[in-house]
Amino acid sequence: xxxxxxxxxxxxxxxxxxxxxxxxxxxxxxxxxxxxxxxxxxxxxxxxxxxxxxxxxxxxxxxxxxxxxxxxxxxxxxxxxxxxxxxxxxxxxxxxxxxxxxxxxxxxxxxxxxxxxxxxxxxxxxxxxxxxxxxxxxxxxxxxxxxxxxxxxxxxxxxxxxxxxxxxxxxxxxxxxxxxxxxxxxxxxxxxxxxxxxxxxxxxxxxxxxxxxxxxxxxxxxxxxxxxxxxxxxxxxxxxxxxxxxxxxxxxxxxxxxxxxxxxxxxxxxxxxxxxxxxxxxxxxxxxxxxxxxxxxxxxxxxxxxxxxxxxxxxxxxxxxxxxxxxxxxxxxxxxxxxxxxxxxxxxxxxxxxxxxxxxxxxxxxxxxxxxxxxxxxxxxxxxxxxxxxxxxxxxxxxxxxxxxxxxxxxxxxxxxxxxxxxxxxxxxxxxxxxxxxxxxxxxxxxxxxxxxxxxxxxxxxxxxxxxxxxxxxxxxxxxxxxxxxxxxxxxxxxxxxxxxxxxxxxxxxxxxxxxxxxxxxxxxx
Numbered sequence: 152x153x154x155x156x157x158x159x160x161x162x163x164x165x166x167x168x169x170x171x172x173x174x175x176x177x178x179x180x181x182x183x184x185x186x187x188x189x190x191x192x193x194x195x196x197x198x199x200x201x202x203x204x205x206x207x208x209x210x211x212x213x214x215x216x217x218x219x220x221x222x223x224x225x226x227x228x229x230x231x232x233x234x235x236x237x238x239x240x241x242x243x244x245x246x247x248x249x250x251x252x253x254x255x256x257x258x259x260x261x262x263x264x265x266x267x268x269x270x271x272x273x274x275x276x277x278x279x280x281x282x283x284x285x286x287x288x289x290x291x292x293x294x295x296x297x298x299x300x301x302x303x304x305x306x307x308x309x310x311x312x313x314x315x316x317x318x319x320x321x322x323x324x325x326x327x328x329x330x331x332x333x334x335x336x337x338x339x340x341x342x343x344x345x346x347x348x349x350x351x352x353x354x355x356x357x358x359x360x361x362x363x364x365x366x367x368x369x370x371x372x373x374x375x376x377x378x379x380x381x382x383x384x385x386x387x388x389x390x391x392x393x394x395x396x397x398x399x400x401x402x403x404x405x406x407x408x409x410x411x412x413x414x415x416x417x418x419x420x421x422x423x424x425x426x427x428x429x430x431x432x433x434x435x436x437x438x439x440x441x442x443x444x445x446x447x448x449x450x451x452x453x454x455x456x457x458x459x460x461x462x463x464x465x466x467x468x469x470x471x472x473x474x475x476x477x478x479x480x481x482x483x484x485x486x487x488x489x490x491x492x493x494x495x496x497x498x499x500x501x502x503x504x505x506x507x508x509x510x511x512x513x514x515x516x517x518x519x520x521x522x523x524x525x526x527x528x529x530x531x532x533x534x535x536x537x538x539x540x541x542x543x544x545x546x547x548x549x550x551x552x553x554x555x556x557x558x559x560x561x562x563x564x565x566x567x568x569x570x571x572x573x574x575x576x577x578x579x580x581x582x583x584x585x586x587x588x589x590x591x592x593x594x595x596x597x598x599x600x601x602x603x604x605x606x607x608x609x610x611x612x613x614x615x616x617x618x619x620x621x622x623x624x625x626x627x628x629x630x631x632x633x634x635x636x637x638x639x640x641x642x643x644x645x646x647x648x649x650x651x652x653x654x655x656x657x658x659x660x661x662x663x664x665x666x667x668x669x670x671x672x673x674x675x676x677x
Contacts, residue, residue, distance in 0.1 A: 155181040158315035165449030165466035166321030167270035172474030174277035185287040195263035195463035200254030211273040226364025227260035235417030255585040255595040291331040326451035339434040348393040349426035377517030440494035453501040475647035488669040503569035554580040560653040577638035577654040589632035601626025605643040619661035623671025
C-alpha cells in the first residue's frame, strides 16, 4: 500500500488543478483518474480572468494560451438572441471585458479537453505528484490518522490500495468518494432533459460571419420558459457544441436533432453530428464540503446547468482555496479552523452563484418571454429588449467574496457570497486587484506561495509581522514598492490564494492577527 499526504480522486480539470496547487507546495499527492486521455467533449470552455490567474500561479498560463482552439484575433465574446440565432434582436452577453482591469490576467476560451491536457502536462513535471491514469476509486474508509482508498484498473486487470492523510473527491457529480464519506446532497430538479450535441458545419460558420468577435450564443425562445438554447464555437472553422431542452424520453434514435438545429438557427444548413449526449437540468450542492479527512470539490461538491460558464471556474476556485489550506495543515502551520473555512467560504459562494445568478437568469428570462412579444406589441418588446442589458452587468456583479469567513478580518455582519462589486480598494475577504510596482511589473509577479504583506516601503509594522510569522513557521513575504493608493490602505495582507486577509493602517498585535487567521498555531503534523 502506497502512502501520500493527499489522495485526489478524479483527475479532471479541478482534480489536476488541486494536485498542482499541492505539488507546488511540496505536498505528496496521488491522483486517481479513470481516463488515460482527456475526453473529447467540448464543455467548460469559458475561463474567467480569475481562472487564468490560477494558471499563472500554477506556472502554465502561457501553455493555456497556446492551446486555444480559436485564433487570437477571432474574438471570444457572447451574444443573446431572441427566437432564433440569426434574429435581428440580439445584444452582447457575458462581456467579461467589463471587469478586465480588476484582474491580473485576461480571460480565455478553449475546450475542456484542451485545458485538461495543459494541466496534465504541468502536473507531470512536479516530482511529488503521482499520476495514476486508468484507475477508478471503488471505495474508501477513514480513521483518525488518514484515509484508505480502494482503486481498480479501469480494464479490470488489477486492484490496489492507496492511503493519504487526507483525500479529496474531484470525481464528478456521481462521486464514489463523496458517497463513501457519507456526504449527502441537496438537489433542486428543474425536470428538464437536456441534449448536448457536437456537430460540424462550415455553412453555419459562414452564416455567423455577420457576428464578428462572437464565440457563444444564447438563444431565448418563448416556448422554452426561460431555458436556454446555447451554441458555442469549438474551433474557428467548422465545429460547434449545442445545449437545449428536449422532450422527456428523447434518445439518439427517436429525435430529429438536425431539424432542431435548423429551427434554432432560423434556416436550414448542412450539419454533420459527431456526438449526442444527455444530462438532467438540476442544481446540486453537497450538504458539507468536509467530513473528517475527506473533502469534496468541483462537480463532486456542486453542479448546475452550464449557464454562464460558472461551473469549471467555480471548481478551479475550490482547488485554489483548499490547496493552500491542506498544505498549511500538513506542514504544521495551519489549524483545524483554517481547514474548516474551506466549507464556510466555498459552499455559500456556490449557493449564491446558483440562486443569485443562474436561477435568476432563468426566472428573469421566463418573465420577459411571458410578458413581451414582437408579435403582440412590437414597440413594447423592442424597448424592453434593447434595455435589458443596460445598467449593472451581471458580469460586474459576480464577485465571489469571503467577507463572512472566520479567517479574514471581514466587516461586521459580513457573509460569504458570489454577489459583490468590483473595486480596486483592498477589502478583507475580496480578491486582490493588481497594482504596479515602483520598479516595474505588477504586484502579482511578487506574490509568493505564502502570505504577502504589501506596502509602499518597509517599516516597523512589516518587520514585526514578518518576525512573528517566522517564529511560528508561517511563510510570509513583505512586498515593497507597491502603489498603495489603489488599495486605499498603507498595509494589505494577502492570502496564498490571492484574497485579502486584512487591510489597514497599523498592526498593533502581530501574534493576535496570526491567531485570528488560524496560522502558526498547529503544534504537530496531523
